[in-house]
Amino acid sequence: MSRVIEFSSTGGPEVLEFKEVEVPAPGPGEVRIRVKALGLNRAESMWRTGEYIEEVKLPARLGYEAAGFVEAIGEGVTGFVVGEAVNTVPAFSQNQYGMYGELVLAPISAVVKHPPGLSFEEAASIWMMFITVYGAFIEAADLKAGDVVLIPAASSSVGLASIQLVNMVGATPIALTRTAAKRQQLLDAGAAFVIVTEEQDLVAEVMRITDGVGARVVFDPVGGPSLGKLVKAMKTGGILLAYGALSEEPAQFSYLDLLIKLPTILGYTIWNTSGDPVRQKAAVEFITAGLAAGALKPMIDRTFAFDEMVEAHRYLETNNQFGKIVVSV
Template structure:
């Protein structure tokens, strides 16, 4: 028997329950992991509340990221043995392969031996944020040293990963955050400029920073009214990559900036990278090399024990964190 987290109805954090269940031995091509730490993501809160792109049958497990020790391996698994320290790449379906548990089963193809220098908390904070940022900025936008990139929701784990990746390739990251409360922390995290969207003229500040060239790349999980000032400051031929929909307000289509500047507005899910073996291998190599060299370093906002999973989800939805929320098991 092992403890797992499940929910029997959609709702707020309080619907999460810790239950004891038998965990089956891994099937062919799978490994079973004794979990040491979990990384929390907004997708899990969306699944729990019934607003995610995947619709679970209830009761359902959840969770996209974990790190721990391989406890058992199934047939036809090569390259892993019991005792290996590993982290998991987010599955396409967290309903099929939920990560919130003391023991979890994952396909071996979704498991990575991370650098030994990483703590369990850091290892559980790697793959969702860095794969999301890598896929958008490097695989799709081809961000380079002459680029300026706008990163909204910049204090999130993905936002901080995007700042690190931008700096790694020599681009100039502009962090957009709601208020100035996190300005100094974002500058210390590597942002070249910080804009407080609730306190400043976003389009005006972006134009002031970028000059006549404008912004070529925008990386946004918010949508809503911010689309208009973002596109107003973009360069001709620029690309806005949208990977979320955090704003409760309608998202206007900025017709005239899109037409006059030949802009690309591009929807993006990290599943594009995870589901393409060639692209995933390239992303893994980049991320693992950069973690080993210290060029990429996960930022941990706060750590909760497994027994406080409800409180961890409440903190996730309070939007107070700077970086990744981790649960230790």
């Protein structure tokens, strides 16, 4: 028997319920994992509220990122042994699997080796953020040394991972943040420049920093009215990757600016990379090498206990964190 977390109706964190269930033996292509830590993601709170890109089927499980030990192996699974430390990456539907539990089943297509030298809490924090930015910058944007990158919501886990990876390839990360409260933290985290959008003119600052050229890459999880400013701040022929919709307001930009800037605007999700075995393997190898070299590092804001999952989700929705929220199991 194992405690897992489910919800029977969509809503706030209070809909999350602990259930005692029997976790079956893994089927073909599955492993059963004794979970030691979980990484929390905005995608999971959107899933819980019924506002995710996929329709939730109730009652529902949730959770993408877990770190723990293999407890049992299903038919056809190779490359892993019972007792081995492993992690899960976001490469499945939460309608099929959910990692919020003490003992869980996971598809082998979403299981990777535990990176050497990391704690379970650290390992549970890295895959969503680093695979997301790998796919965006290395695959989609073909980021090169010397490029300038705009990073809205830079204090999020994906924002901080963006700063690290941009620095890793020799490009220049410009972090955007609404208030000055996190400015020094962002500089300490590796941002070359920080623009406080409630106090500074975003477009003017980017043009000042880039000598009037603009940023070649924009990685935006917000949308809304600020999208037009991001387009104005771009280099002609640059690329804007939209990977979220944190703003509830409609995106706004000038069609004339499209004709002036000639940008490529793409919708982007982690599934582009994690859902393809070949691309996922390349991403994992790139990230593992970056971790080993110290260029990529876990960024944990706060750790909660498993019993505190409702409180952890409440904290997730405050948007006050600087980095990843992790739960110890």
